[in-house]
Amino acid sequence: MTDFLPPIQTTARDDAVLKALAGFVRQEALGPGEKLPTERILAERLKVSRNTVREALTRWEGLGLVERRQGSGTYLKAVVSPDMLHMPLTLSGGNDFAGLMRTLEIRRALEAEAAALCAIRAGKAEIAEIERKLDIMEDAFKTRAGMSSEEDWEFHQAVYRASGNPLFEQIISAMHELFHRFWEHPLGVRDFGHASFPYHRTIFDRIAAHDPEGARAEALKLIATVEDDLKRGAANLKLLDRR
Amino acid sequence: MTDFLPPIQTTARDDAVLKALAGFVRQEALGPGEKLPTERILAERLKVSRNTVREALTRWEGLGLVERRQGSGTYLKAVVSPDMLHMPLTLSGGNDFAGLMRTLEIRRALEAEAAALCAIRAGKAEIAEIERKLDIMEDAFKTRAGMSSEEDWEFHQAVYRASGNPLFEQIISAMHELFHRFWEHPLGVRDFGHASFPYHRTIFDRIAAHDPEGARAEALKLIATVEDDLKRGAANLKLLDRR
DNA sequence: GTGCAGAGATTGGTTGGACCATTGAACCAC
DNA sequence: GTGGTTCAATGGTCCAACCAATCTCTGCAC
Numbered sequence: 001m002t003d004f005l006p007p008i009q010t011t012a013r014d015d016a017v018l019k020a021l022a023g024f025v026r027q028e029a030l031g032p033g034e035k036l037p038t039e040r041i042l043a044e045r046l047k048v049s050r051n052t053v054r055e056a057l058t059r060w061e062g063l064g065l066v067e068r069r070q071g072s073g074t075y076l077k078a079v080v081s082p083d084m085l086h087m088p089l090t091l092s093g094g095n096d097f098a099g100l101m102r103t104l105e106i107r108r109a110l111e112a113e114a115a116a117l118c119a120i121r122a123g124k125a126e127i128a129e130i131e132r133k134l135d136i137m138e139d140a141f142k143t144r145a146g147m148s149s150e151e152d153w154e155f156h157q158a159v160y161r162a163s164g165n166p167l168f169e170q171i172i173s174a175m176h177e178l179f180h181r182f183w184e185h186p187l188g189v190r191d192f193g194h195a196s197f198p199y200h201r202t203i204f205d206r207i208a209a210h211d212p213e214g215a216r217a218e219a220l221k222l223i224a225t226v227e228d229d230l231k232r233g234a235a236n237l238k239l240l241d242r243r
Numbered sequence: 244m245t246d247f248l249p250p251i252q253t254t255a256r257d258d259a260v261l262k263a264l265a266g267f268v269r270q271e272a273l274g275p276g277e278k279l280p281t282e283r284i285l286a287e288r289l290k291v292s293r294n295t296v297r298e299a300l301t302r303w304e305g306l307g308l309v310e311r312r313q314g315s316g317t318y319l320k321a322v323v324s325p326d327m328l329h330m331p332l333t334l335s336g337g338n339d340f341a342g343l344m345r346t347l348e349i350r351r352a353l354e355a356e357a358a359a360l361c362a363i364r365a366g367k368a369e370i371a372e373i374e375r376k377l378d379i380m381e382d383a384f385k386t387r388a389g390m391s392s393e394e395d396w397e398f399h400q401a402v403y404r405a406s407g408n409p410l411f412e413q414i415i416s417a418m419h420e421l422f423h424r425f426w427e428h429p430l431g432v433r434d435f436g437h438a439s440f441p442y443h444r445t446i447f448d449r450i451a452a453h454d455p456e457g458a459r460a461e462a463l464k465l466i467a468t469v470e471d472d473l474k475r476g477a478a479n480l481k482l483l484d485r486r
Numbered sequence: 487g488t489g490c491a492g493a494g495a496t497t498g499g500t501t502g503g504a505c506c507a508t509t510g511a512a513c514c515a516c
Numbered sequence: 517g518t519g520g521t522t523c524a525a526t527g528g529t530c531c532a533a534c535c536a537a538t539c540t541c542t543g544c545a546c
Contacts, residue, residue: 013500014301038526049501051294054527058257058298062305063331070527071509078333085342087332087417088306091410092324102408109356113348165345167334171414174330256529281497292530297498313498314538488546496539506529514521 017046017056022082036066036074063088089174097234103175104230108223110172111156115203115219116212117163126162127208133158134204141197149193155200159207195225256291260299263289265325279309279317306331332417340477346418347473351466353415354399358446358462359455360406369405370451376401377447384440392436398443402450438468 021042030036039057043050057074060066063086068074091099122130137151153176160169199222206214264285273279282300286293300317303309306329311317334342365373380394396419403412442465449457 040526051502052500055298055301055499057527058301059305062302062329063333065333068527069509070507071525073509073526080333085334085421086305087334087421089330089332089410089413089417090306090308090321090323090327091330091413092322092327102410105356105360105408106353106410106414109352110349113352117348165348167332167345167349170332170334171330171349174332178328178330283497294531295529298528300498311498312538313536314496316497316538489544490546491542491544493542494540496537498535498537500535501533503532504530507527509526510524512521512523514519516518516520 013048013052014056014059017042017048017053018059019082020046021056021060022080022084025076025080026082030076032076032078034076036076038073091178097230100179100230101227103178104223104227107172107175108220108227110168111223112216112219114160114163114165114168114172115207115215117165117168118159119207119210119212119215121164122162122207122210126158130155130158130162130204130207134200137200152193152196152200159203162207193226193229195229196222199225256295257299257302260285260289260291260296261302262325264299264303265323265327268319268323269325273319275319275321277319279319281316334421340473343422343473344470346421347466347470350415350418351463351470353411354466355459355462357403357406357408357411357415358450358458360408360411361402362450362453362455362458364407365405365450365453369401373398373401373405373447373450377443380443395436395439395443402446405450436469436472438472439465442468 021036024030025036036042037045039050039053042053046053057066057068060080061068065076065078065080066074067077091102118126118130133151133155137155140151157169157173160172199218203215203218203222206218264279267273268279279285280288282293282296285296289296300309300311303323304311308319308321308323309317310320334345361369361373376394376398380398383394400412400416403415442461446458446461446465449455449461
């Protein structure tokens with residue numbers, strides 16, 4: 001019943017182009033930031049129309065693998081390999097308060113798990129790297145009176161990387177991007193993120209001590225402060241709406 | 244420093260087309276399975292080239308929002324709204340054992356959180372629906388001697404839906420799809436999933452009792468059995484490789 | 487009337503060629 | 517050096533045509 005024959009693919013020019021391109025990138029060992037051949041050259045080499053090449057590249061662009069700059073060229077944005085799997089997610093209505101809270105629920109689950117895994121798996125090098133980011137962040141926090149969102153984010157990314165599972169970084173990064181696209185200065189809360197500051201070091205301490213459940217608990221506390229900030233911000237907005 | 248000027252957007256034909264199309268879908272109240280206007284008609288109405296329309300539709304196709312059938316037409320595959328946000332994830336090398344384990348780590352985090360939230364938020368109607376799916380699954384399990392993966396999945400989906408956060412279903416569904424695309428009969432383990440069977444009811448019991456931490460604990464046990472099956476399957480594969 | 491084969495229309499897929507808009511580098515005047 | 521100019525390269529858009537799969541409708545055989 002379920003073992004139906006997959007439909008034969010009589011035409012799949014786009015996919016063939018992408019497959020060839022992925023192979024090319026692999027062979028040439030191209031990394032992020034490097035330039036791909038021009039559309040015209042690709043079309044000529046692959047013996048397909050430039051239009052077909054463009055549709056294929058449009059797919060990759062939509063997946064965030066590639067960036068096209070008119071007048072300049074097409075550049076890799078991420079590592080690509082022939083055995084990639086794609087998982088496009090679309091969330092409708094994410095740009096309101098409820099949507100933000102929903103992304104935070106996901107982040108809470110993943111952040112806690114990543115911290116726990118990190119405490120289990122991080123080696124000396126990874127722990128040193130995390131501590132470095134933490135120091136930078138704390139410096140920035142003191143110097144710039146609390147404005148350290150960039151350094152804050154780098155700390156978290158270091159944790160995700162040390163979890164040994166790149167999916168954590170990918171998923172949370174995507175949400176982080178959404179978060180910031182619509183809420184540059186989140187909800188008018190000036191000291192947004194202040195409350196979460198101390199938990200960065202407590203998380204690090206638990207990771208360094210290889211204490212997964214401790215790390216998980218501290219991560220949950222951190223997310224709780226962010227949720228709190230968000231709710232306060234939402235309250236602010238409601239006040240503004242009433243004026 | 245951080246408040247740099249964002250680059251102005253001088254041209255964005257594709258996006259404009261997609262925006263217009265999203266508006267059209269909304270106005271016409273089109274749902275999944277329904278047919279969109281022809282590419283030629285869209286090109287004419289929007290006063291753009293058919294080529295531009297195609298690039299825009301290629302984007303949507305890559306995002307899984309739309310399906311194009313040659314000779315037939317273009318059909319909606321999911322609900323689209325003008326305020327969608329896209330989050331394409333790409334995992335390289337996901338079709339091996341390590342890749343599967345990585346997706347399971349994500350699923351463990353999300354499954355536990357979803358079960359906990361479900362225990363908090365599920366109303367009577369949601370609980371009844373989950374129990375219905377559970378009964379169906381248990382019936383199928385007994386009748387077909389353990390083959391109940393489809394009904395199993397529906398049970399989990401009901402839990403995700405009752406969590407009040409559609410992101411859980413979206414993310415886990417995407418992973419579930421990857422899981423099954425490459426492992427129709429996972430790793431040759433015949434009774435794959437048998438061990439997880441009893442935990443479905445224990446999860447339901449904790450949800451029905453509005454016991455979030457209990458539900459979380461049972462969900463974790465369930466995922467643990469799946470990981471176990473996977474490891475056993477990997478061991479099988481290694482034996483096969485050695486022959 | 488029923489059922490089916492086949493012609494024709496419809497629709498997405500592909501091609502080739504043309505032109506526009508932006509970019510970046512080479513060049514030049516000051 | 518600085519600042520403009522020119523010019524070739526490159527992605528973005530457009531057009532017109534044809535191919536390939538699909539759908540629809542007609543008309544014939546029964």
